[in-house]
Amino acid sequence: MLNDALIRYIELRRSLGFKLRSQYVLLRNFVEYATANGDDFIRAERVLNWAILAPSAPQRRNRLLTVRRFATASRMEDPRHELPAADAMGRSRFRRRLPYIYQPEDIERLIREASLLKPSGTLRPLMYSTLFGLLAATGMRVSEALSLRLDDVTSDGLLIRDTKFRKSRLLPLHETTRRALERCLLVRAGMSVSHDFLFICNSGTPLAYPTVVATFLKLVRSLGLRAGPGEPGPHIHDLRHTFAVRSLERCQREGEEVSRHTVALSTYLGHGHVTDTYWYLQATPILMQHIAEAGEIFYRGGDV
Template sequence: MLSQYLAKYVDQQQSLGFKFRVQQILLRGYVSFAEKHGDRHIRSARVLAWAARAPSPEQRRNRLLTVRRFALAMHADNPRHQVPAADALGHAVVKRRPPYIYSADEIARLLRAAAALRPVGSIRPTMYVTLFGLLTATGMRIAEALALRIDDVTADGLVVRQTKFQKSRLLPLHATARLALDRYLVTRRSLTTTDRALFVSVAGQSLPYNTVRRIFLQLLDSTNLRGACAGRDPRIHDLRHTFAVRSLEQCRHDRAAIARHIVALSTYLGHAHVTDTYWYLQATPTLMGQIAEAGEALLIGGAA
């Protein structure tokens, strides 16, 4: 019985556009556990017993909340399904790793190190310079960049289709970014391959994330950036944070302009809600100086 409820729920979620892969695996584990105990409907006590089998507090809470969403959907049709309390295993502690904001010099060093990759004369150095350069210039997620196809390069910019929230978007490119991409495409077209991925290896195959991350760590080594983020390594994802912060630094310093900029930035980054964009903003000397200037102007009666 529970298996049938789950199949219906999974179909519903996937029809709404969600991949629902990890959640489906977790829910199958719960349903298997519950059915072994003879449950025909969701029971709060059983959910907690199953969730408690996870090895960490974070995983236990994730199990609970995943089944709870399933229970809420089922309870709407049949009140015999119980809905466990969201805080039955305590409250979550949000731990946000502070992003690393790269300086212009550090980004230039990373790109120079990428250009020096071997084999010399192969597509590899050009490809990595272009990949990391585009991440810096557009704030794309690395998964989005690796999912790009040749046909996603248009006269108006890059069409990003494989997004986190299943929403395609167009990324207009700065003239310098477009020039670098066009140069890479010349090299890319000379490679004999049937793979339509934009970024490919020397063998003409699309790149897995683990390979890109391994190369990125090599670049950190060669540029002495290992451990630069409070003793930890800067991440590829921090290029996205850097793009968001640097773009805000260049915004005109008045409330209306900043409000418009944040909305545009949120759209460009592909966020589902503008509040998600605030997580990407980090205090820098430039931004703090701008805030101080605005505060001083407000204090003396000027327009902030």
């Protein structure tokens, strides 16, 4: 019964345009936990017992609020579903997580470590090293990369279809990135599978988001960039932050050039508004130096 309620909830939310990838994984985990304990309906006490199994306070609160939204919708159909208190895990003011800006050598080590994944000589190391390299070189969303089809790799770049904000876009590629993709495509062409997804696992099925994230975390921990579960450290999404920051570092410093570059960057990243791009920017020594120099010019009466 709980599983049926989850299916209806996910279908409703996705019909409204929500993807709910990570939320679905969490909710499916909760439903399995609750069902194993004999529950046919959402019980507030069970939600709390499940939520506290998460390794960190933010993750525990996220678990609680994710199931609470599910419970709110389910109670509209059946009042026997209980609604856990929103502050049962304490109150928390939202704080922006400080993104990790990767150094070039970090990315090189990540790609090299991915190329050494086991079993050696199989698709796995090639697919993961190409995927992580593509994320770093383009700043695209993980979900966008995993949704790529063979026909999306064109002579003009990558065609990103109907992603977040219902926008499609074309991503021009650097020659080195294109060569890496071509090597991957050459191997992929020899695979006989029933679909045309670009990134696949050894069994021939498309790479799954949770598996990709788990593999990424395993790699960055082996490289010493991140500690154990629940500890802060680099996320896979920080590759997108890094792309945005490094791109801005390399643009011309004149005021109008910076403005035009930011608009182009926003379009490349697939943002609905240029203000969304500001979220991805983070102060670095190079950017702070640019700002200081611009401030000095302005102070002297020059045109920034």
